[in-house]
Structure formats: C-alpha cells, structure tokens
Amino acid sequence: MEKRREAAEVRPYKTFEEAAEQWLSYWKPTRTESRVKQVAAYLQSDIYPVIGRRALADLPSSVFRDMVKKIEARGAPTVAKLVLQVCNQVMRYSIAHDWVQRNPVAELRASDLMVIPKTKNHARVGEADLPALLHAIDNYSGEEQTRLAFKMMALTFVRTAELIESTWAEFDLDAARWTIPADRMKMATAHVVPLSWQAVLTLRRLQVLTAGGDFVFPGRDSHKRPMSRATLLMALRVLGYRGRMTVHGFRGIASTTLHEQNWPHEHIELQLAHQSRGAVSAAYNHAQYLPQREAMMQAWADYLDAQRARYAPPI
Template sequence: MKLTDPVIKAAKPQDKAYTLSDGEGLALHIQPTGAKWWRFRYRFNGKPGLLSLGTYPDTGLKAARLERDRLKDLVKQGIDPSQNRQEEKLIAKIVSENSFEAVARQWWKDWRSTRTERHAEYVLRRLEADVFPVIGNKPVTDITTPLLLMTVKKIEARGALDIAKRALQTCGQIMRYAVAHGLAERNPAADVKPADALKSAKKTNHARLSAKELPELLRLIDAYDGQPLTRLALQMMAHTFVRTSELIGAKWEEFDLEARQWRIPAERMKMREEHIVPLTDQSLAILEDIRKLSGNRPLLFPSERGEGKSMSNNTLLYAIYRMGYHSRMTGHGFRGIASTILHEQGYPHDHIELQLAHAPRNAVSAAYNHARYLEQRASMMRDWSKYLDAVKAGAKVTPIRKTA
C-alpha cells in the first residue's frame, strides 16, 4: 500500500527502528528518536545499493517519490546512483572552491600586501556589496563578458558611475589572477573597457574655497568651539596640506622634532613612497598643543571611542560644515588652496608637486625621490606658514618670497 501524509504523520517511534514501505524501493525509516528518514534501495549490476533521500517533513512524500524516480532512471541508463552522487558532490566542491567569490578572496589576500589596509578593506567591501551577490557563486569558468557587464550596469543604474568603473577593473584583475593560476582559460573583462560600456562621469574636484575666503576660514578654525583636537587637526592640515588620511593616521614615532621633519611611512602614502613634511615654527607649536591633549598615546589624533583607532575623516568634515562651509570646503581642499597660491606666487611646480606627494607627471619628476629639494621645500613651507599667519591677522600680504 502506498504511503500517505496522514499515515506518515501518525507513525510513532517504537523501541526499535522500523520501516514503512512506499514501493519501488522507496521506504521511510522511523527511528526510536522519532526521526523519519527516506531510503531508496536499488540494485546495480546485480549488487544492492542504498541511498538516503533526506528526512520527513523537510523532504515531503511527493519530493521523495520524484527523487526515487530520478534515481531509477539513472539505473536504467546504466549509471550507479551512489557513484553519481559522489561525482556530483565532487563537482559541487570544485565549483565552490573555484567560484568567483572564492577566487576573488584568494586574489584579495595576495593583492592586499602592497596596499594600505584602508584601501584593501574598501575594495573587499565593494566586492561584497556589489559583485558577490550577483556572480559570487558562479564558477570562474562560467564568467562571461555579458555577465560582468550586467553586474556593473546594476551599479551604474543607481548613479555610482565611479564605483561601477572600479568594479569592472577589479573583476578584470580577479579574472587575470584566475587565468594565471590555471582556474580559467581566459579573462572576459579583457574584451571591454569601462569607457565602452559605462557612461562617462563628469570629473569634479574636491570642494574648496578661493584664496580670498581663506583668511576667514583660518579665523573660524582658531575660534572653533568643538573638540580641541579637531581644531588642532584642522590647523595642522592648513600648515602641512597633507591628505586627510595621512593626517589623522599620524603617529608620534613619525616625527623628528629636532630635525623639524615629519616622515610619513610609505605604507600610509597613496603613492607608496615615504613622504617628508618639513615642520615650521607654527606646525611645531601646534604639535606641542596636540601632545598636551593626546598624551603618551601613539596616535596624534586618537578616536574618542578609543579602541586604538584614529579620528574619523568625517570628524574634520563635520567641523568644517559646522563653520558654515557645507559643500564648499573639505579637508582635501587645503591642498588645492595651497597649490593654487604657491603656484601664483611663483614657486617651482616640481617643488609644489613633490610636497603635495602627487604622482610623477613627467620623466623629470619621476627622477625625484622623497628627499629631493628638501631644503627648498622647507623654505617654501616656512613662507607658507608665515603667509597663513599674515592673512589670518588681516595684513595686506605682499608676494611671499620665491625659492630658487
């Protein structure tokens, strides 16, 4: 007699396991614990075989019968169901180990060693948010150009054009890694460039004030009534015009106050090269005030939350907003202001670019190292600090002295 759901539900556990047959090799084994297991018995090449088909009610009666019928068809085709299941598990394991996500995470582990921790973590977060949910479970061998384009087009559709472009580039790196390690035969991302498939995004510069607005900003920074360390961080940024991440991650061990130098290590620099910032009288005075507040902690600007982390870049941005410069100025804006004014005052372009730690622009710049023109740069920075003090005080400033 065929089984029915009421019969199965009514079956109670006994002292010993027993079986309810549904026919054609399918039976339900009732365990003393109450567990109800589906079993399929068959013969292949004269030898008996037994497979588990799951438990009831997770696997219902109808599903168990469908699976039994599928396995019977395999036997008719000359395929051992047990061997077939082992092969399917092996294939699934290979697919899992060579899925796009698995390969991407292995690529990331190797790739991250030459990047800053912050940048590496950002790339992984973007993959987890935008790429893995779409193609992460697909074998790298199944990744095609249309599939990659569909993935980045979804990112583009929400207006994140730059993220879409970077996602396509990152996927290309991952697929090159797969090819190099024998996990895929070709890189489908090589067939298309971001500009071929994605909309062009209008390039915008970081918001910054004009030189005429700088004096008022400096005065508002001095009068800032928020956290003292935030005020000192903004003052330090104005005098050194380093990147926000370079400032908030600063450690006391990087400073040689006697030599009047701040040496930012390569691993914290965008260009992956050590950067020297000459310290002026004004920046040294700011550092003295910072020391009084940060004490013996390794970071100049520790987070208020503790945990050994540095101040957030948003802390500086929100402070600038509080002073009335929302959407008009950012921490990065100090770099643009300094570059504009110093160029207008006639300082050599290469000296300014080197102090900004920009990427080399030509063969001459490429020959520079982090210590080239250090004396001239130190003089330029001294003049810059004097210029800031003068305009903040409202003085009519004559052109600051040009360096040779």
C-alpha cells in the first residue's frame, strides 16, 4: 500500500489536456508557425472537447477510435488521421514522463479505422523543362534567401520541412555533411545528406545572410522561427510555375532522373529517406552506402549545372 502511495506522488494525476499542453510547449519551438497553429487548432476544436478533461490513465483505445471515426463521419478523414497522430505523440510524451504506463493509441492504425484518400502526386516538370526552371530560379528577383532555398532543395532533394527547419548545428561544412536528427525525420531516424561542393558554397553564402542565427532559413518576421512554406509556394507562383511545379517536386525529379541514370535503387531510396528503419538498425543504416551516396550527390549537382548550361531563351 505504501509503495502505491509513493508511485502516486511520483506520477501526479494528469488530464489529457494538461499533458498535451506540456507536449505542445516542448514540440513547437522547432516547427513552423503554420504547423503549430494547425496542431493547436486540432487540439482545441477536435480533441479537448472530447477527452481534454479525462485522466490519461482513463483513456482506452476505444475512446480515440470513436473520436477519429466521428471526425471521419463529418467528411474529414485527413483531419482524423492527423488527430490520431497528435494523440499518439501526446501519449508517447506522457509515457516518457511517467504520467501513464501505456499508450492506447499505439494499438490503432488509421488505415484500419478509415479509408484514407490517396495523396495526389506532387506536380513537377519533366527533364526537358528542367533547364528553364533552374534558369528561372537563378534569376529570381525576390529575396536571395528564398532563391538559395530552392537551390538547396534541388541539390539535396530532402523534404520541405527538413530543409526550411534546418539549423546550423546540423551541418559540418568542412566534412561536407548534413545530419538531420531523428526527431525531424519522417522515419524517426537520423539521416545523412552528403553535400556537393555546390551545396557547400550555397551554405557558405547563407551563413553570411543569416548572420549567426540558429536557423539556416529564418523567417522574415522572426529569426527565432524558420521560413514559412508559403514563402516558397508564393515564389513558385511568381516564377510562373503554379500548378506545374511544387517544392516537393524536386524529390520526384531527382528520383526519376537518378534511376534513369542507373544509380542503384537502394542508394536512391536511402538518400530519399524512404527506407523504413527499425530502432536496432537505425544507427547503422543512417550512414549506409555513404561513399556511394557522396559520389551520387556530387554527380547530381554536376548534372544540374549541365542542365543550366542547356538553357536557351524561347524564340
């Protein structure tokens, strides 16, 4: 009986809302403002009214199941999926802080509960139009930081958030290496991006522009937050590529072209961070095929330069 009292003192009573607010404070400093607002809105409008006041230990899987099914029933399956993801992160955070013993959301999969709409392929130009796109980016008349963000996206073909939320602490320019930490990766394991000499030069210029700030691509209004996705989307519209190209489209261009150039599939997939990696093998796999990927990334940068040289103004 005495041990139970001690355990109760170590693990204070927490409602889901109390836990979620503490998780949100921990999570949001490294996320974009738009993403933070989106998650906060889900919490306030979809989650707290249903389970906010309930004790963490009093939340079976069925409560989360019924909540997301109700959201799906109103015609918002994508929101339902994201709500489930947020709840999962809150419960994992709660386990880490000894507020609860198990995560009931871990027993649920969105695909088992609802029909998730298929995502559309991201719009992207073909190889024939790549020289014109690169020329347009190089001659972008807006902020230099935005132009260099596009250049880095083309050179590294990482995910948009992985690029714009990057910090200088992740880079070793002398070693030409960018290591994205696990907590910023979709697969939740660290990811190494070999940097071509063109990428290193671009980053050296960005160091001058950011003047010692933490973020490689700081926001316009505050250097304490990263650049907004909207900045890049607006720039694509200005360049005349609305509906023809997305920021994410650089990943598709790189994947298609590198496969056509007969680079090994496993090297490309690893560089795209598509491979699912378990916790046991994560430390090994995040740097797997690194010499080969270094050669591939340099060859890719050289290919982009060659495409720039092919540009011919329209008659």
